[in-house]
Amino acid sequence: ARHPLAVLLLSYLTGGLYFAYWTYRAMQECSLYTGGRAYETRSELTLMLLFPPYAVYTALFRLPDLVKGVRKTASAPESAALAIGPIFLHPLLWPVLPFLAMIYQDALNQVWFSAP
Numbered sequence: 001a002r003h004p005l006a007v008l009l010l011s012y013l014t015g016g017l018y019f020a021y022w023t024y025r026a027m028q029e030c031s032l033y034t035g036g037r038a039y040e041t042r043s044e045l046t047l048m049l050l051f052p053p054y055a056v057y058t059a060l061f062r063l064p065d066l067v068k069g070v071r072k073t074a075s076a077p078e079s080a081a082l083a084i085g086p087i088f089l090h091p092l093l094w095p096v097l098p099f100l101a102m103i104y105q106d107a108l109n110q111v112w113f114s115a116p
Helices: 004-013 017-034 042-050 052-073 080-089 091-114
Strands: none
Touching: 004 017, 004 091, 017 042, 017 052, 017 091, 042 052, 052 080, 052 091, 080 091
């Protein structure tokens, strides 16, 4: 579990590099928790680092479904905050994507801290 504020701050301090790494790790953790496809290939992370729009795509379209799957597997209630992603489709809002990561991390922490 990571502190949501740490995700936000590290994403800005590293110029977005941590955001790509966090997205990769969050996808990996979610898929392992739900028993789905493992995101262990470094090609995902490499692609996010070399082509930042792919990190945006992953954070907006792939990660929310994985987080919802984790919450469903853990029988946690659905989080309305996970539906906010499409707002960030506008490229001018990409600099504030770490706030979205903070929301996702909080939704994951609710599951991680309640799991036995």
